[in-house]
Amino acid sequence: MFRKFKVGGYYEGARVKNTSKELEDKLLSDEVRTYSQEIRKYLSEDFFEFGSSGNIWCREDCLDEKGIGIMDASVSNFTLHLLADDVALATYQLENRTRGNHTLRSSIWKQVDSQWKMFFHQGTIVPE
Structure with a gap:
């Protein structure tokens, strides 16, 4: 069972959820997607993805x-589930106007040295 928005025994879920949403949005932005140095800031060393x-x-x-x-x-329907104090699962739907499709997305974020980094990501195309 997922623990929603509980970190370290006290409620701070809104902050963690907002941070995770901001990080997902950054990874979708042109400013990050087109510069490998920026991408490096958000992906963990052992990151992997099952792409759509x-x-x-x-x-x-x-x-x-x-x-x-x-x-x-x-992005729509963004939800965050804390799996541990330093691990979170983000799920959402993505409308990709570039490719003309919709996908279900999931990301696992791990807190490393006080920074959240994406460890895993998956995109699954939603049939039309």
Whole structure:
């Protein structure tokens, strides 16, 4: 069972949820997606992804000099579940206007040295 919005025995879930949402939004922004140095700040060393394309990606795959590309997208139905004091599962829906599809997204974030880093991500295309 997931623990919702409880960190260290006291309530601070709104802050953690807002931080996670901001981080997901940053990873969707052109300012981060097109610069590998920026991407590096948000992905853990052992990051991997099961992409909606069917590909499996690791952190190094995302650090190409061109980054991971521009995407016109919006997030809805964002939910955060704390799995442990320093591990959170974020789930949401993404409308990708660049590719013309909708996906269900999940990310696992781990707090490393007081910073939240994405450890895992998965995108699943929603059939039309």
